[in-house]
Amino acid sequence: MQTLSTTSLQVRDNQLWILDQQALPQQKIWCPTPDVAELVGHIKALRVRGAPLIGLSASLLLALLAENGMAKPALAEALEVLRASRPTAVNLMNNLDRMKLALAQDDFVSALGAEALRLIDEDKALCDSIAAAGSALITPGSRLLTHCNTGGLATAGVGTALGVIARGWQEGSVASVWVDETRPLLQGGRLTAWELGELGVPYKLICDSMAASLMAQGQVDAIWVGADRIAANGDVANKIGTYSLAVLAKYHNVPFYVAAPHTTLDRECPNGDAIPIEQRAAREVTGAAGSFGDVQWAPEAAQVYNPAFDVTPASLISGWVLDTGVVTPQQVQAGEFQPGR
Numbered sequence: 001m002q003t004l005s006t007t008s009l010q011v012r013d014n015q016l017w018i019l020d021q022q023a024l025p026q027q028k029i030w031c032p033t034p035d036v037a038e039l040v041g042h043i044k045a046l047r048v049r050g051a052p053l054i055g056l057s058a059s060l061l062l063a064l065l066a067e068n069g070m071a072k073p074a075l076a077e078a079l080e081v082l083r084a085s086r087p088t089a090v091n092l093m094n095n096l097d098r099m100k101l102a103l104a105q106d107d108f109v110s111a112l113g114a115e116a117l118r119l120i121d122e123d124k125a126l127c128d129s130i131a132a133a134g135s136a137l138i139t140p141g142s143r144l145l146t147h148c149n150t151g152g153l154a155t156a157g158v159g160t161a162l163g164v165i166a167r168g169w170q171e172g173s174v175a176s177v178w179v180d181e182t183r184p185l186l187q188g189g190r191l192t193a194w195e196l197g198e199l200g201v202p203y204k205l206i207c208d209s210m211a212a213s214l215m216a217q218g219q220v221d222a223i224w225v226g227a228d229r230i231a232a233n234g235d236v237a238n239k240i241g242t243y244s245l246a247v248l249a250k251y252h253n254v255p256f257y258v259a260a261p262h263t264t265l266d267r268e269c270p271n272g273d274a275i276p277i278e279q280r281a282a283r284e285v286t287g288a289a290g291s292f293g294d295v296q297w298a299p300e301a302a303q304v305y306n307p308a309f310d311v312t313p314a315s316l317i318s319g320w321v322l323d324t325g326v327v328t329p330q331q332v333q334a335g336e337f338q339p340g341r
């Protein structure tokens with residue numbers, strides 16, 4: 001396969017390399033990813049993360065395995081193992097459905113390669129379209145708040161919500177960004193802060209619990225988040241803590257926008273209750289681990305609840321900003337995301 005490079009994925013020497021998102025920003029480590037077990041390990045450990053990126057990395061690996069001689073039945077098995085690596089982000093399943101169609105072709109090696117590269121190119125274009133649609137909604141001088149990481153690290157392009165924010169900054173409408181640190185795994189404090197710094201966008205990092213008082217003080221003009229799955233009724237699964245922000249936004253009359261590619265839409269999923277929510281290890285809450293070391297502050301015996309995502313009901317969302325344009329609450333209520341539309 002041709003050489004390829006995005007913010008967090010590379011193909012070189014006919015192998016997939018991923019940028020370790022657990023080591024950032026202290027260390028920039030590119031990990032070779034030769035097989036399914038390795039990629040599944042990276043995905044589960046969130047070294048590869050973000051709804052679009054998970055699907056793209058899985059697709060690229062399958063294409064490379066085919067090129068390196070893996071037989072069709074083994075590829076079919078590998079595809080299903082990758083599909084099961086994380087349950088919530090539907091982009092993974094959507095991308096793998098397309099790879100499965102390519103695998104069914106006689107000339108499956110070139111079909112898989114072409115499809116994986118097409119998915120990468122499409123994702124870049126989707127990000128650009130989301131940024132264009134979303135930045136038009138930003139009023140001049142806006143102080144925006146974002147949660148988790150939805151930038152170039154999480155996609156093949158400029159990102160989703162963070163792509164909107166970056167475009168708004170380039171166009172002069174964004175004054176500054178409040179970055180939720182995003183406990184427990186700190187995607188905001190580690191990754192979004194790093195990306196905004198690289199882009200030169202002024203930001204201030206806050207603990208998640210500080211968002212409420214900022215809104216009460218009138219210091220947040222809009223909230224922009226990404227999505228892992230959008231149900232047919234407009235409910236959105238995204239990083240844990242998103243729902244609290246949406247409730248706060250409603251109370252304080254702050255617009256709350258969700259930015260995502262259409263590949264995040266699951267028309268077959270009727271509502272948020274039907275979205276599978278990943279539960280994660282207790283140690284992520286009892287302490288923290290990363291390139292800074294490994295610490296534990298809770299008692300050894302502490303019982304923990306650690307869902308990776310929560311569901312924000314459609315009624316709290318001001319607009320769904322997709323690559324196809326902005327979808328309003330009225331359109332969602334009229335069935336815009338229902339099957340067959």
Ligand code: MRU
Nearest residue numbers: 049050051148150154226227239
């Ligand atoms: O657990 P993560 O870091 O993969 O969660 C990521 C998010 O919740 C993002 O907001 C979402 O995947 C959109 S990324 C463009």
